[in-house]
Amino acid sequence: MSDTYESLSKAVDDDGGVHTAPMATLRLINGAARLGPIVCATISKELSKHGLGHIPVKLPESSNEDVRIFRLGTQIADVVAAVQAPSHEGDEVLRTVGGMASDKIARIKAIIDE
Template sequence: MSDTYESLGEAVDDNGGVFAAPMATLRLINGAARLGPGVCATISKELSKHGLGHIPVKLPESSTEDVRIFRLGTQIADVVAAVQVPSHEGDEALRAVGGVASDKISRIKAIIDE
């Protein structure tokens, strides 16, 4: 279990740039007794200070809910931004990601069919 923002960042990096964590973990890292709007806003700011983003954009106030933590400045962050903020550039980024995945799936199917 992550007990600091640094160890949470390591967990993100060790898991390919994305990591699901319960809000209870983020609450404990922050040193808060309870989750509320102010604590969630502080957690969001601290994650950002440590180069981490999160989904959903508005952190839940329930300790049992999971959030997805990702490394800012990565392709994952670019895809998240493309989904969250619709734009023509974002659509192009999503098409590129979809095309790469589609190409890989086609190649795997061809290998299996041989």
């Protein structure tokens, strides 16, 4: 379990740019006794300061709920942004990611069929 924003950032990087954590962990890292709108807003700002984004956009106020934390400035962040804010540019991002996955699957199938 992470106990600082730095260790959480390392966990995100160690997990390939995306990591799921309970709100209880974020609450403890922030040093708060309880979650509420102000604490959640502070956590969101601190994550951003450490180059991290999160889903959902509005952090839950329940310690039992999980959130997905991702590294900003990565392809994962681009996909998250494309899903959250529909646009023509976002559509292209999603098509690219989907196409890359399809290409990999096709190559794997070709290798298996040899």
